Amino acid sequence: MSSRLPPAAAMPPSLVPTQPPGPPAAPTRAAVTAPAVTALGALMAAATVGESRLPAAWVPAPLARILVGLGARVRSTDTGVTVRGRGLGGLAEPTAPLDVAASPDGPVLLPPLAGLLATQPILVVILGPADMDLPADLIEVLMRVGARPRAAGEGRRSPLSIQGTAAPVALDLGADPPPSITPAGALAAVAAGLNSPGETRVPLPAPLAEALAALLTAFGVPARIAAGPSPPADDGPVHLCLTGEVETRPVDIPAGDRRFVPFRPSPQDPGTP
Numbered sequence: 001m002s003s004r005l006p007p008a009a010a011m012p013p014s015l016v017p018t019q020p021p022g023p024p025a026a027p028t029r030a031a032v033t034a035p036a037v038t039a040l041g042a043l044m045a046a047a048t049v050g051e052s053r054l055p056a057a058w059v060p061a062p063l064a065r066i067l068v069g070l071g072a073r074v075r076s077t078d079t080g081v082t083v084r085g086r087g088l089g090g091l092a093e094p095t096a097p098l099d100v101a102a103s104p105d106g107p108v109l110l111p112p113l114a115g116l117l118a119t120q121p122i123l124v125v126i127l128g129p130a131d132m133d134l135p136a137d138l139i140e141v142l143m144r145v146g147a148r149p150r151a152a153g154e155g156r157r158s159p160l161s162i163q164g165t166a167a168p169v170a171l172d173l174g175a176d177p178p179p180s181i182t183p184a185g186a187l188a189a190v191a192a193g194l195n196s197p198g199e200t201r202v203p204l205p206a207p208l209a210e211a212l213a214a215l216l217t218a219f220g221v222p223a224r225i226a227a228g229p230s231p232p233a234d235d236g237p238v239h240l241c242l243t244g245e246v247e248t249r250p251v252d253i254p255a256g257d258r259r260f261v262p263f264r265p266s267p268q269d270p271g272t273p
Contacts, residue, residue, distance in 0.1 A: 035105040036187055037211045037260045039063065040112045041253070043191065044219050045083035046072035047091060047116065050250035056080045057255070062103035066113065069094040080255065088195045088248060093122035097159060101129045111138055111184040114162060115191030118147035121166035128158035137178035137185030144171055145192045170198035174226075174239045177203065194221065196244040203228060209240040211262035216242050218259070220249040 038058040045052035046067045059067070059081040064074045071092030073084040086092065100106040100113065106129045117124045118141075128134070134156050142149040146165035151157055171189050178185060186202050190212060193200025204212070209225055216223035226239040253260070 034208065034211065034262045035108040036112070036183070036208065037215055037262060039105065039109045040187070040191060040212065041215050041251075041260070042067060042083065043112055043116050044194065044215070044248060045251065046070055046085045047088050047194065048085040048219060048248040048250055049087040049090075051082050051084045052250040053077075053079070053252040054081050054083060055253060055255035055257075058253075059083065060103060060105075062099065062106075063109065065102075066098045066100070066109075069096065069098055085250075088245070089120060091117070091120050091122065094124055097125040097127045099127045101127050101158070107132050107184075108187075110134075110160075111187040112191035114138065114142060114149070114160065115145070115188030116194065117162050118142045118145045118149070118164050118188070119168035119192050119195035120164040122164050124162050124164070126158070126160045126162070128160060130158065132158065134158075134160060135180075135182040135184045137181050138188050140178045141171065141173075141185045141188045141192065145169055145189075145196065168192060168196040168244075170196040170200045170244055172199075172201045174201045174203055174228075190240060190242065193242050193244045194248075198245075199241055199243050201226070201239050201241045203237045204240050205262075206238045207262040209238050211260050212240055213242075214259040218251050218253065221246050 042054060042059045042063055045054060056076065059074065064081070067074050067083060071086045075082045098113070100110045103109050110126060110128050114126060134151050139149050139151065139155060142162060145168045148163040149160060151160045170193060173181060173186065173189055181203065186204050189200060189202045213223040213225055222243040224241050226241050228237040228239055
């Protein structure tokens, strides 16, 4: 069974690893950070004991409200945003639905949020964009981890409720992928792997996998890139492998940190590390 991701044309625009158009200056390149990376970074800060410092763009107001709903403390500063988290497995059960639809990056934020909450022994309701179809593999990933998800519209629409599990299972989507794996399912699996014992393995486009591996490593999570199912291309799928149930550490990430930019500079415009 193939574990290939769909072609870039089938992926949400904010998930496609792209190089900025034209020959931009270095600050412009550094500012292009995929919401998939920044959303997971903000969620990891909420699930880390201690205070993390993040760029303001990583924690827009709708996401800040979600983090507060999960028990984190969020504060704006002159240089960005600080998030004081609660630790893996320590997120609070929200007293109201988490409104992902209010975020312009809602379709990208929902999968990692759902994946992380699937491994918490709490009941959560997520309000996603009304016009968003929940991919079947996203629901399957949540179930494989051990959670009990329920969605409206024959299981494909918001709201999505998740009864998380206290005994999550690490997934190997490289060896045993869903029938059709999407970026949403892959991102949910990465987030779920943070609080699942053992190694989680997820196929992702190489640039995105490298940016996510850098993020995980910054938080102290062991992560590595393994070869995909076929000879690698520049943007072809590889396997992101991470070890879960590791005590994460707070981070201090300045704006424009290039480690979290999921694109490959062209040979004519290599930029600077």
